[in-house]
C-alpha cells in the first residue's frame with residue numbers, strides 16, 4: 188500500500204507547490220509560449236516589425252534540405268552517444284559487480300566525469316584531439332593516421348560522440364550497477380548450477396532482469412543526446428565542418444542567434460518541444476506497464 | 481546416483497576459519513541432514529559441495545571423483561535455495577526447463593520431463609504462471625521441480641522450508657521425504673530446525689561452530705549425544721543438565737549430569753533430590769513442569785496429561801533411572 192500524506196484544506200498544498208509553479212512558469216511556460224508565438228511570424232531584416240505567416244515557418248523547415256540533414260545528423264549522433272555511453276557503462280558495471288573487494292573505489296572514480304560540465308568536457312577532449320598540439324592527434328600521427336576533425340566530418344562526429352558519451356558513462360554506470368546488484372545472487376547461482384556459463388547467464392537471466400533499467404536509461408540518454416550536448420558541440424566543432432555535427436539543438440542556436448532568423452529558430456524549438464514531449468510520454472507509458480518482478 | 485565424501489574440509493573467509501575440518505561419508509541414495517544453530521557454517525559447507533564457494537583445504541568427492549576444481553555445472557548436482565531463487569521473468573515451465581534447454585535436450589524430451597515433474601509435484605495447473613503469481617508453497621514446489629527434472633546425482637537443500645508457515649512446513653517436509661524415497665537420489669539437506677532434521681534424516685550431522693560434533697542416525701544421536709551441545713540442541717525441550725554434587729552422584733572425570741525431560745519424574749518415593757515447582761505449561765497431550773533445584777539450576781519435567789500436576793511453589797521430589805542419565809566432563813564431552 189502506498190502511503191499518502193493528506194491535507195485538510197486546499198490552501199496549504201497550493202502554497203507549498205507555488206514556488207515550483209512560479210519557476211516552471213517563468214522559465215518554462217513563458218519561453219515556450221513565446222517560442223510558439225514567434226514561430227508564427229517572420230521579423231523584418233532589422234527586427235523592427237513582425238509579419239504573421241501562420242505555419243509558414245514550419246512548412247519551410249520541413250522542405251528545407253539542411254533541416255532534414257540536421258534531423259539525420261541528430262539521429263546518428265543520438266544513437267551513437269546512447270550506444271557508446273550505455274555499452275561502456277554496462278561493461279564497467281558488470282566488471283564492478285563481479286568485484287568483491289574495492290568496488291567502492293572504482294565506483295567513486297567512475298562517478299567523477301559526471302561532475303564535469305559539458306563545456307569543460309568538450310574543451311578537454313578538444314585539447315587532446317587538437318589538430319596541431321593534441322596529444323592523441325600526435326600519437327595517432329606516429330601510427331600513421333592523420334587526424335583532422337576540423338576538415339573531416341566523420342572524425343568530427345566521432346569526437347563529439349566520444350566527448351558527449353564520456354560524461355554520461357558515470358550516470359549510466361551507477362544505474363546499471365544498482366540494477367545488477369538488485370538481482371539476487373542466488374538466482375545467478377541457480378543458473379550456474381543449471382549449467383549456464385557466464386555469457387548464457389548474462390543473456391538469459393541478467394539482461395532480461397535488467398531491462399527496466401536499460402529502458403529507462405535509453406530514454407534518458409536519448410533526451411540527453413538531443414538536448415544537453417549543446418556545450419560539447421559548441422566548444423569542439425561549432426556544428427561543423429559543413430554542418431556535419433549540427434544537431435537540431437545546435438541549429439536552433441545557430442539559426443536564431445547567429446543567423447538571426449528568429450521565426451525559424453522558434454519553429455525549430457517548437458518541433459523539439461514536441462519531440463521531448465513524445466519521449467516523455469513513451470517513457471511514462473512503458474514505466475507504468477513495466478512490472479516489478 | 482552417487483556417493484558424496486568430504487575429507488577434512490576447511491573454509492577460511494579472510495583470516496577467520498569458519499569450517500574446522502569436517503569429514504562426512506554419504507552413501508548412495510542416503511538422506512543426510514546437517515543441523516546446527518545459525519552461523520555455525522551449514523550453508524558454507526553445502527555451498528562448498530555445490531561449488532559456489534571454494535574449498536580452502538580438504539577434498540570433496542562426488543561419485544568417487546574429486547570435484548574441488550569443478551564448476552557447479554560440472555558436478556551433476558541440483559540445489560534448492562532458501563529463497564527458492566526462481567527466475568522471476570520466466571514461466572513455471574521455463575523455470576523447470578532452463579537446465580534442460582542449456583543441456584541441449586530436444587523440445588519433446590523437455591516437455592515430457594517437465595510434464596512428469598509437474599505431475600509429481602501437482603504443478604500442472606500453474607505451468608504458464610510467473611513465480612510471483614504463486615503462493616510460497618507452490619514456489620517451493622517449482623524449486624523442487626527445477627531440481628528433479630535434471631535428474632542430478634545429488635540434491636542439495638539449503639533451508640528450503642524456512643520461508644513457509646508452520647503447517648505448510650510439516651506438509652512439505654513429508655513431501656520432500658517421500659519424493660526423495662521415490663527418486664532415491666543422494667541428498668544433503670541443511671536446516672536449523674531439529675524437528676526437520678529428526679524427521680527427514682537417515683543420518684544427521686550436528687554442527688557446532690564449524691565442527692561436526694556428531695554424525696549418526698537421528699534416534700541414535702538423540703539417545704546417545706556425544707557432547708553437551710548435541711544433547712541440548714537435539715530435543716525440545718532440551719536435556720536437563722545438573723551439577724554432579726546437586727544430583728548426588730560421584731563419578732571421577734565427570735562434571736555434569738544430563739537427563740532428558742521425559743526421563744525425569746516427580747515422585748514422592750525415594751527421590752534423588754528435591755526441587756521447587758516454578759510453573760507448569762499444559763500443552764494438552766503433555767505438561768512441562770519447570771522446577772528449580774536447590775542450587776538454583778532450572779530443570780524441566782515432561783509429564784503426560786494424565787499425571788497429577790503439582791501446585792506451583794510446591795516442593796517435590798525428582799527421580800530418574802540411572803540408565804537414562806548421561807555424564808559429561810568439564811569440556812562437555814560425554815564420558
Ligand SMILES: Nc1ncnc2c1ncn2[C@@H]1O[C@H](COP(=O)(O)OP(=O)(O)OP(=O)(O)O)[C@@H](O)[C@H]1O
Nearest residue numbers: 493494498516517518519520521522523524525672
Ligand atoms: N562470504 C563470507 N565472507 C565472510 N564470512 C562469511 C561469508 N559467508 C559466511 N561467513 C561466515 O561464516 C560463518 C558461517 O556462515 P553460514 O552462512 O555457513 O552459516 P549458517 O550455518 O548457514 O547459518 P544460518 O542458519 O543463519 O543460515 C558465519 O559466521 C558467517 O559470518
Ligand SMILES: [Mg+2]
Nearest residue numbers: 522523524638
Ligand atoms: Mg545458512
